[in-house]
Amino acid sequence: RISAAAVAQRVAAERGESLGQSVGYKVRFEESLSPQTHLVFCTVGVLLAAMQGSSDLNGVTHIVVDEVHERDVHTDFLLALLRPLLARRPELRVVLMSATVDPAALVAYFPHASTVSIPGKTNYPIDELFLEDVLPLLPASARAPPPPRPSSFAPPTLRGLERFTSVEEVARRLPHCSADVARVLASSHAAAEDAIDLELIASVVLMVHRSQPEGAVLVFVPGWFEIAGVVRKLQESPSSAELQLFPLHSRMPTAEQRAIFDPPPTGMRKVIVSTVIAETSITVEDVVYVVDSGKARTTALNHNTLISALCTQWYPKASGMQRRGRAGRCRPGVWYRLFSSIVWEAMAEHEEPEMLRSPLETLCLDVAALGLGSPAAFLATADTAAADTAAADTAAADGNFSCRTLPWSPTMPAVASCSSSRRVEVTCISGESRSSSSIVASLTQPKASASSRSASILAVTLAPLTRAWAILSRTHEAPPCTKTLPASDLCASLLIEALESTASVVAFSPSLTA
Template structure:
């Protein structure tokens, strides 16, 4: 097989290689190529780059290959992920990296002249960056006839990729696995005699819709019962309308059954972290499972990389490892001691609803490709068993493959990538992709980029857009970072930007969720802000490190590795501000006083957060008093009922200083939730909103048709004049990057000091705190609420 692969690579510029997960393609093929080049005397011209869709896989595969070669990382094998790398030698080498690293390489080297072989792995996952890179390489190949491209997929849909590259040759690596016995829901119900518990409360609408679509399957089950293919007891359970819902009690019962089987690790696939937490709680409460020697390990993409590595370790003799995982364990990583797999049949998927301009996150049926991958996790070291918690009939009705990510996501960052790589107008280029995104979604993304002044009316990068496109973060966070330099509060915003671009530093041990919420509330204090809470956490950790307090992270449920990554990202962002000339070259760190004149001024920091996150603004519906713990209702410009996600610190608050919230993300789950929100007063919205208009009939300033604040026309004119001057200075600074001037002798210094003074003096009467209206099941109130806002005189 090795010779056949190498011959194809030698004779063709593009080769598509497919093989089951675990066949060795990821670890072996790049080595085959490198060794052949070295043996042929071309080692000095060989540099193989192999992309991976996830950080953990780039690291673990590189470690495995180096170990196979009897080397330490950094010789012929290395890896590079964001802010973490063990570089290999420049020639005669293999580098494993995330897809984003190659996109960054293209900014500085559009021809990838340092790469001899580009291996795009796990392309069947169809993530946005991989699809984007595939389209770029198709245009790149004619310009680099010496570049070899190897596309590797874990499934047998290689024909699509071959067709995209003009019918390039394909090869399949069979791979060896032990036999895997598969059981389906009807078999499992018979074996363990399980009865579904009655549903709690009213069935959710999404479940009702799904049950209606299952009527045909129920009819077939009745036929199978009549023929004797399904037992009477199993058929009775399968007819229950909630039998196809995710049932953690069923998984616990199945784990009891597995614990009576021969030794072997268990891998349980569930949709999300909440399901992992629920399942772990039920396992703790089960007297039989408590009596077993089980090592339960959660595996989720939000966990620190260091914690994720624990799943690869073999447990002591007599201990059974149980991994509770999301789809992160489907591909990319191989846990080599798994014998039993429980496939819940569900996966969490993000989608974008163009009609409501809203991202959604919901559990969906897996596809046949997902189920096949999950089955393949068993049988790596011995004969395995896979339990599918859906019927054989349901499997026949599953979709073949997941929908590519680029068809179900927003496109702002992709548009900026198209522009910074000088690939032309967004629509014509994106139509070159294997499956081009919806034009309406593209228009929505372009409209946002125009609204934040990243693109002009002709879809060209503005000076601001140029800076945002070169920052490795989303455009709203990037704008916040640039504004922090302008308003001299860099240190706290470096932290905010790093957390928003990576993940929050809290570790949530299974069963300790409420304790973590209490720690968050303690750090947040009276800031009414997730963002300022993150700043306090990082500053406290930095102080603890200075004082050598080694117990700080443990006591506060914090991940040392995530905080260290946040620190590295802060350093990277600070370096980028210097590179873009928004920070003077002599400034040595993001915490230097020269760029933090206002970092201690919470009003200014809030305003800069708002400047970045706008137009993500929500308004609390107000009542005369605070009361229950029920969810608080907010509204945004396009949604009338929005709630804080329970993980937000503001979800636990009973009253606020202002009705306005700026937020990172709005996501539809069981309800429409806001994530990472900060309570802000009026002036930040007036200063950083887009369009200001005084409405004399209402005696109020209107900002973009949503934010309305009562004031006199005289006050409105002053604000508009100040805003005009601010916009002019900002436009000049973005076009001519330079450090801000704070002296009172310059026009810029006078303006900046006046704005800081204005922000600092904005007060709201503490007796007029804003108590949010609480959610009531039958509350369809759509009343206008702007009249409830405070007035300026």
């Protein structure tokens, strides 16, 4: 949203006209357009909404998609729609842009595509510092917290462990540590990995303010909690009167977001504390110093539970280079990386596409909400492993079940027998305690309470799904007056059917959270 409005404003100014004449923008709930507008800057969601149904975007001659390397769900959806659109409208010109994308993948996805490579550089050199380079520049009091002091009541087994800094080292010193304690230690270790040292970030910003020439400071943190924490610590510092602080988050009003582009008052230094919203697309011209926590809050898949959730984790190197590029626009800049060079070397080159980190039922509901047709058919056209997933959906009906590459929710319904009923009964079978044969027996055995006016939906977890569904499709026919749906269509179909019916009773098992 902020980049669409900011870039449109800049282009209109370059053309010597007011925003909304030949150049405009459109984001959700806000637009600046006129009948004379020929160049529109918009978000991916706005363009997807315009392409719903069978729209061929008649009247549009060029489509420019920036930052395609981010690989969020909506960007991948857009690319999947543009490919067949190019086949229907060969005169349409599509430009896909990014500073860090792998062009080979896009060339393979779009036939007859050509590439133009422009060597990336900033206007001025940028110094790059890791944590081991930054710490000597800080006051001694800001380098590390005081060492822990052992309790005089601690048993002999625990004494001396304060000298060790790693959970693994402590665990090795506790040979009688139970499995439960080990899990707690691992959980604590994970929590520590997610923690952001707000005191360190504030100390680096204050060090820059006291020792470096004028220039704005851009701080990258994962989310709003960290933004508020850094701003609070800077407000409590003795130099707060000399700092103009700007929090920047996607949920802030657009007017407050645009304030970051205004020059600071004389004698004050601008400090912007932002999430990934400032990583791409927008450029604050007077930013000279970038303080980078190295973390981002993204959707990630828990491979044990197969549930996606927001988590704080190290970003890929491509994101780091994007953050680096925010400095050095108007004078030599500095990139302060608040992590070690060893951590940098271990980072992934690129981020995994969001489609591969999202629950399958969420993708299906997104496809249905955007009116993009059958989820299985649409996902098969995406430039991800969704094609394998859709193929698995189709093959499952023929008994040729193949492993999925998109995440399964552990409570995702797998097989449905739905009639035109007004009552939906859901049973959830745990895959850990039931064998394939017992699940098949449960699927095929009619319930005593079932009637012609009720539908029985059986949900199985991932563990027995490949076996049970394969056995079902090979050895049993679906009951009369029922329909068996591919898993990718099931959730959306159930919701649509439930909403369209006048059901007075819709009973779901408590364990069926999807």
